[in-house]
Structure formats: C-alpha cells, structure tokens
Amino acid sequence: MTATTSTTTANAAVPGPEGLLAGARHMVERNLMIYRHTWYLLLAEVFEPVLYLLSVGVGIGELVGHTTRFGDAQVSYSAFVAPALLATTAMNGAMNETTFNLFAKLKLNRTYDAIQATPMSPRQIAFGEAMWAVVRGTLITVGFLIVVSVLGLAHSPAILLVIPGAALIGFAFCSVGLVVVSYLRTWQDFQFIQLAMLPMFLFATTFYPLGVYPRWLQIVVECLPLYQSIELVRGPSLGHLGADLLVPVAYLLLLGAFALRWAAARIAILLVH
Amino acid sequence: MSLTSSPAAPPLGGARPGAAAPRVPPPALREFGYWLHRYRRTWRGTVVVSVANPLLFLAAMGAGLGKLVNQGGSDYLHGTPYLHFFAPGLLAAAAMQNAFVDSAGPVFQSTRARGNYRAAAATPMRPSDIFAGHLLFMAMRVASGALAFLLVATVAGAVPWERSLLLLPVATLVGCAFAAPLAAWAVTVTQFTRINGVFRFVLLPLYMFSGTFYSPDQLPGWLHAVVMATPLYHGIQLCRSIALSTASAGPTTVHLLYLVAMATAGVLIGRRTYTRHLHG
Numbered sequence: 001m002t003a004t005t006s007t008t009t010a011n012a013a014v015p016g017p018e019g020l021l022a023g024a025r026h027m028v029e030r031n032l033m034i035y036r037h038t039w040y041l042l043l044a045e046v047f048e049p050v051l052y053l054l055s056v057g058v059g060i061g062e063l064v065g066h067t068t069r070f071g072d073a074q075v076s077y078s079a080f081v082a083p084a085l086l087a088t089t090a091m092n093g094a095m096n097e098t099t100f101n102l103f104a105k106l107k108l109n110r111t112y113d114a115i116q117a118t119p120m121s122p123r124q125i126a127f128g129e130a131m132w133a134v135v136r137g138t139l140i141t142v143g144f145l146i147v148v149s150v151l152g153l154a155h156s157p158a159i160l161l162v163i164p165g166a167a168l169i170g171f172a173f174c175s176v177g178l179v180v181v182s183y184l185r186t187w188q189d190f191q192f193i194q195l196a197m198l199p200m201f202l203f204a205t206t207f208y209p210l211g212v213y214p215r216w217l218q219i220v221v222e223c224l225p226l227y228q229s230i231e232l233v234r235g236p237s238l239g240h241l242g243a244d245l246l247v248p249v250a251y252l253l254l255l256g257a258f259a260l261r262w263a264a265a266r267i268a269i270l271l272v273h
Numbered sequence: 274m275s276l277t278s279s280p281a282a283p284p285l286g287g288a289r290p291g292a293a294a295p296r297v298p299p300p301a302l303r304e305f306g307y308w309l310h311r312y313r314r315t316w317r318g319t320v321v322v323s324v325a326n327p328l329l330f331l332a333a334m335g336a337g338l339g340k341l342v343n344q345g346g347s348d349y350l351h352g353t354p355y356l357h358f359f360a361p362g363l364l365a366a367a368a369m370q371n372a373f374v375d376s377a378g379p380v381f382q383s384t385r386a387r388g389n390y391r392a393a394a395a396t397p398m399r400p401s402d403i404f405a406g407h408l409l410f411m412a413m414r415v416a417s418g419a420l421a422f423l424l425v426a427t428v429a430g431a432v433p434w435e436r437s438l439l440l441l442p443v444a445t446l447v448g449c450a451f452a453a454p455l456a457a458w459a460v461t462v463t464q465f466t467r468i469n470g471v472f473r474f475v476l477l478p479l480y481m482f483s484g485t486f487y488s489p490d491q492l493p494g495w496l497h498a499v500v501m502a503t504p505l506y507h508g509i510q511l512c513r514s515i516a517l518s519t520a521s522a523g524p525t526t527v528h529l530l531y532l533v534a535m536a537t538a539g540v541l542i543g544r545r546t547y548t549r550h551l552h553g
Contacts, residue, residue, distance in 0.1 A: 044470075047473065052481070056486060059486055059487035060338065062349075062487065063345055063347045063349065063487055064342055065344070065346075191318060191322055195322070195325060198329055199333075202329055202334070203333055208338050208340065212340045212341070
C-alpha cells in the first residue's frame with residue numbers, strides 16, 4: 001500500500017497530461033484507500049440479497065411448489081430467483097456508489113473540488129469513479145455468489161460466468177448512475193431514482209418468468225436494462241449457454257458506453273462551473 | 274408568502290407578544306403544527322411514494338407472482354387467492370416502514386443537524402410536548418399512508434371495502450407501535466449510520482420473515498416461535514385475519530395487547546429519553 005501511495009503523490013506532484021486510464025486508476029486507488037477502513041459496508045450490501053433469497057426464495061418457493069416449469073427447465077424456485085438477485089446485487093452495488101456516494105462527494109464533501117486542484121481532468125474522474133464502481137459491484141456480487149453456492153443453489157460451473165457478467169452489469173448501471181447523479185439537485189430527488197428502480201426490480205422477471213405478462217407488456221419488460229442483466233446471468237446459472245447471451249452483452253455494452261460518454265460531459269460541466 | 278412582517282399570518286400556534294386573549298393551542302399541538310407547516314411543502318412527493326409503492330408491490334407480487342402461487346395450490350393459503358393473502362400483510366409491513374421513515378431520520382435530524390427540537394426546547398415547551406406533538410404527526414402520516422394503500426387495494430379488489438374501514442385504524446396502530454419506540458431511540462442517536470443499520474438489520478429482517486409474503490406456519494418450528502415473538506408478526510396476523518375474516522377473539526386480543534403495549538412503552542420511554550437529551 002505504501003508503494004502505491006507514494007506513486008500517487010509522486011504523479012500528482014508532476015503536472016502534465018496523462019492517459020485517460022492512468023488518471024482513472026488514481027481514482028480507484030483513492031477509493032480503495034478509503035474503503036480499507038469501511039470494507040464491512042460491502043458485507044452489509046451482501047446481507048440484503050441474502051435476506052431476499054432466504055425469505056422469498058425459500059418461503060414463496062414452498063407456495064409456488066418445488067418443481068415448477070420455468071421456460072424449458074425444471075428448477076426449484078430458489079434456483080430461479082438466485083441469479084436474478086445476483087444481477088440485482090451487481091446493479092445496486094455499482095449504482096449505489098455512483099449515485100449516493102458520488103452525490104455526497106459532489107455536494108457535501110467537495111471531494112472533487114480538491115481533486116480539481118490536481119492534474120486530474122473531469123473525464124478521468126468520471127472514468128475512474130466508473131471503474132471503481134464496477135470493482136465494488138463485482139466484489140459484492142462475488143460475496144453473494146459465495147452465499148448462493150453455500151446454499152447449494154449453484155447448479156452449474158457456468159455460474160462462474162456471473163463474475164464477468166456482474167462487471168458488465170456494473171459498467172452499464174454505474175454509467176447510468178453517473179448521468180443521473182449529475183442532474184440531481186437535493187437528497188429528495190433520490191426518490192425519483194427509487195421510483196424507477198423499484199418497479200424495475202419488481203417487474204424485470206426477478207420473481208417470476210416473463211410468461212405471466214401479456215405480449216405487449218413482455219416487450220416493455222424486455223427493453224429494461226435489469227431484464228437484460230438477469231438474462232445474462234440466469235441462463236448460465238441454470239446451465240444454458242448459447243449465442244442468445246450476445247443480446248444482453250451487446251445491450252449492456254452499448255448502454256454503458258453511451259451513458260459513460262454522456263456522464264463525462266456532464267461531470268465536466270459540473271466541475272468547471 | 275412574504276416572510277416579512279405580516280400580522281395576518283402568525284407562526285402556527287406561536288404566541289404573539291401583544292395577544293391578550295390566550296387562544297394558544299396546547300404545547301403538543303404547536304409542535305404538531307410545526308410539522309404540518311413543513312409538510313405543506315413536501316406532501317406531493319410523499320403522496321407519489323406512498324401511493325406508487327404499494328401499488329407496485331401489489332401488482333408485482335400480488336398479481337404477477339400470484340399467478341405462480343395460485344397454480345401451486347398450497348394448503349397454507351387456505352384456498353385464498355394470493356393477492357388477497359398478500360395485501361393485508363403488505364399493509365402492516367408498509368405501516369412499519371412508513372413509521373420508520375417518519376420517525377427515525379426526522380427525529381435524529383431534529384436533534385442533531387436541523388436542530389428544530391433544540392430550538393423548541395429553548396421555549397416554554399417541555400420535551401414531552403415536543404415528543405407528543407411529533408408523534409401525533411407520525412400517526413397522521415402512518416394513517417394517510419394506510420389510507421392510500423387501502424384505497425389502491427380496495428379498487429384492485431384485494432380487500433373488501435367494508436373491511437378496509439376496520440383495517441385503517443388497525444394499520445395506524447401498527448405504525449404507532451413502531452413509531453413511538455423508534456422515535457424514543459432516535460433522539461439518543463449520535464451517528465446517522467446507526468439509523469441505516471437499524472433499517473437494514475432490524476426492520477428488513479422483520480419485513481422478510483414476519484409473514485408478509487408467506488405464512489409463518491411454513492417456517493421450521495423454532496424459527497416460527499422466534500417470529501411469533503416479534504412485533505410485525507402480530508401486526509400482519511391482525512390485519513390478515515381481519516381482511517380474510519378469519520379473526521377469532523383470543524388471538525386478536527393477544528395481537529392488540531402486544532401492539533398497544535409496544536406503543537405505550539415507546540411513549541413512556543420516549544418521554545424520558547426526550548427529556549434527558551433535550552434538557553440534559
């Protein structure tokens with residue numbers, strides 16, 4: 001740790017242009033140093049999906065019946081819900097960082113005002129925060145994945161694909177979070193995020209398959225980023241690997257890239273003024 | 274809306290120096306008036322949240338998941354459609370959550386960051402008046418949240434309307450049973466992370482395991498016994514038995530006594546903690 005710290009200060013002392021990624025790495029390092037002291041907060045974020053899994057997966061699972069047909073596979077209800085919760089965890093882990101934590105840094109702690117005094121550019125800050133959010137979201141998802149495996153709900157070694165999947169989901173959502181946070185004025189505005197996230201969480205086939213909806217509603221749900229994220233993770237977790245996974249991969253990559261470009265521009269405006 | 278000298282609009286309940294006639298409301302109502310005054314600016318957002326939230330949960334879980342559950346035909350539901358089983362449970366759970374939102378955070382802020390408690394405590398108002406007035410506002414918020422939920426649930430056909438009339442005061446009692454102890458505790462809190470911690474590690478497990486989504490009978494024996502000792506269980510059982518008209522005198526009395534005892538304990542303890550922290 002001391003080695004990285006000294007490189008940071010050494011680089012910061014030398015003014016001059018640096019690559020986008022090299023600059024972004026400083027942001028990740030900074031956040032890592034902060035989280036060394038508050039790493040248990042990450043455990044707390046694993047706690048919530050575990051509760052959902054135990055309560056909803058096991059409790060409602062008994063109501064639903066132990067072997068229900070989901071698509072073409074006979075799986076238990078818990079095994080059906082677990083991958084959706086993994087995708088949701090990756091989403092929340094990344095998005096909490098770029099919404100709540102970033103808002104605090106922007107408005108309360110004035111962290112970026114301090115960083116602005118270094119050679120870091122707003123674009124580097126935006127990319128760095130996104131990189132860190134991806135790391136954080138992936139770490140939380142891995143923690144939850146361990147719980148899922150311990151509970152015996154990992155039916156296929158392909159479930160390990162959840163880890164790169166979580167990184168991709170995190171990339172898409174943290175970038176969206178960056179865009180959203182750049183438009184927030186007060187803490188009260190966070191309720192609008194809730195108003196978008198909660199229905200998405202509830203309706204994006206987290207708790208039941210797409211088949212319960214009428215066709216027009218299925219199309220709406222299929223357009224949701226969380227639906228695509230769940231598709232990315234659910235197939236491999238239940239042992240299906242196919243070319244159809246390319247659809248969510250392309251969707252999330254495009255969404256993330258588009259949102260990140262937009263966010264970088266927005267953050268540049270916010271920090272310069 | 275001018276903030277300058279306009280004698281026509283005295284601050285709510287505030288005693289004007291020259292006013293001879295003592296038409297001043299009791300101190301607790303002045304605190305209540307303060308919260309109503311604040312609420313005039315924020316009520317729109319809270320209506321959106323308190324109507325949209327239960328509507329979304331009812332639709333997603335009650336109707337969507339209900340399709341799967343009804344196919345399962347579990348004995349635990351006693352032949353009731355899942356939506357009808359779920360709605361009263363969610364009503365009680367939402368009352369608990371609304372109580373938390375309006376007690377823990379605002380009480381903490383009133384004591385620490387915003388300081389309106391300290392300002393009020395510097396007047397002739399006693400800390401117990403401040404507590405009582407704020408509690409009244411929390412009860413009003415819990416009741417209006419329950420009303421919004423019941424309107425949605427009744428229109429959706431999840432609860433018969435005549436039972437909704439009975440469920441409204443019951444859900445308000447459930448909310449008060451949580452609001453009073455939470456406020457009594459929040460006035461003593463020094464770090465905001467504690468508030469979040471209680472939500473995450475106390476309220477969320479209660480919400481998940483007290484039978485909102487499924488019958489607690491399904492749980493293994495020891496866990497069922499633990500759940501029966503927790504407060505939300507009694508709120509959910511009470512609301513559900515009323516909504517499904519399965520209530521019987523014995524259990525209903527136990528549920529009611531539990532919730533009333535909890536609210537009373539919260540009030541008694543709160544009077545002490547408020548006095549100690551605002552006049553300490």
